[in-house]
Amino acid sequence: MKKKLTSLFLLFALIISFIPAGADAHPGRTDSKGGHTCRTNCAKWGLEDGEYHYHNSDGTIKRTNTTTETKSTTTEKKDKSTKKVDSKATEIVLPKKQTSGTLQVYFFDVDQGDSTLIITPKNQYILIDGGNNDQGKNVVKYLTHLGVKTLDVMIATHPDADHIGGLDDVLKALDVKQVFAPKVQHNTQTFEDFLTAVKNEGRTIKTAKAGVSLELEGIEAEFLSPVNDYGNNLNDWSAVLKVTYNETSFLFAGDAEYAAEKDMLAEDSDLKADVLKIGHHGSKTSTSKAFADAVSPKYAIISVGKNSYGHPDSGILARLKNINATAYRTDKQGTITAVSDGKKITLVTTKQLK
Numbered sequence: 001m002k003k004k005l006t007s008l009f010l011l012f013a014l015i016i017s018f019i020p021a022g023a024d025a026h027p028g029r030t031d032s033k034g035g036h037t038c039r040t041n042c043a044k045w046g047l048e049d050g051e052y053h054y055h056n057s058d059g060t061i062k063r064t065n066t067t068t069e070t071k072s073t074t075t076e077k078k079d080k081s082t083k084k085v086d087s088k089a090t091e092i093v094l095p096k097k098q099t100s101g102t103l104q105v106y107f108f109d110v111d112q113g114d115s116t117l118i119i120t121p122k123n124q125y126i127l128i129d130g131g132n133n134d135q136g137k138n139v140v141k142y143l144t145h146l147g148v149k150t151l152d153v154m155i156a157t158h159p160d161a162d163h164i165g166g167l168d169d170v171l172k173a174l175d176v177k178q179v180f181a182p183k184v185q186h187n188t189q190t191f192e193d194f195l196t197a198v199k200n201e202g203r204t205i206k207t208a209k210a211g212v213s214l215e216l217e218g219i220e221a222e223f224l225s226p227v228n229d230y231g232n233n234l235n236d237w238s239a240v241l242k243v244t245y246n247e248t249s250f251l252f253a254g255d256a257e258y259a260a261e262k263d264m265l266a267e268d269s270d271l272k273a274d275v276l277k278i279g280h281h282g283s284k285t286s287t288s289k290a291f292a293d294a295v296s297p298k299y300a301i302i303s304v305g306k307n308s309y310g311h312p313d314s315g316i317l318a319r320l321k322n323i324n325a326t327a328y329r330t331d332k333q334g335t336i337t338a339v340s341d342g343k344k345i346t347l348v349t350t351k352q353l354k
Ligand SMILES: [Zn+2]
Pocket: 158, 160, 234, 235, 255
């Protein structure tokens, strides 16, 4: 009997020695998720009473907060896209911040989609589009890297996911003073997420349409489109912005297609620009010959990634060549930065053409 007791005691001592340090010191059972809720002496462990947490193998405690818990369970779709981002997030190459006092335009590499940041000579910030849902975190990374804390203006060119998908992440991460979008709705979760994020930021959407100007210092910025109602063609609803800084100018065409281009031409607005952000990722449904001729850009920026639509179209690339516009592509050159000192424009890219 005594022998039996001794061996039992030894066995018990053996078990005790295998329990990692810290695990016995903090009572509570782990649940199916691998963590548990703190009930006693929580402050001692750096936890709030009732706080859900995990124990790491090294005895340290991993805190979670209840708000992220609920968020990740209610927006399952978002959660998936976030996971996708994490793998992509490491791949992005951050552009170099250019000298203040210039007009800087960063055409971010957001794969298939659009996202462009304008920094004015007076350090005001305008973001046009935020890429797809899975690019939102990257856009926030680009913006914070470039020192943006507050956006003076956010423009959602049109409700397609490859333009507005990431904007909710931007609205959550940064202060946004004004939001502009064309007066058109879209029945998607992505569009709803955008509207909710704008509302949570305490903003109402201002209408982007031909003739509306942005109030900015030292530069002119005016919408040239939409001119009309384009029904179900979301691309033609695109807010098209023209920015002029002294002798230099930029035209950001969103996904505007032929019908919108035709209306802009008919409006007799000054379409001429040194830099053209090509409409609809270089699709053959945009950049008609008449439009390309009227803008006659020196530089044509194509924001494009891997896609099954055939963007950019070879005919459009040939058209740009014919008008002596040098084409830059985000899929090949990464983020493209155009810098204007008011007289001349220089371009830099994060990747070199192979
Ligand atoms: Zn579109």
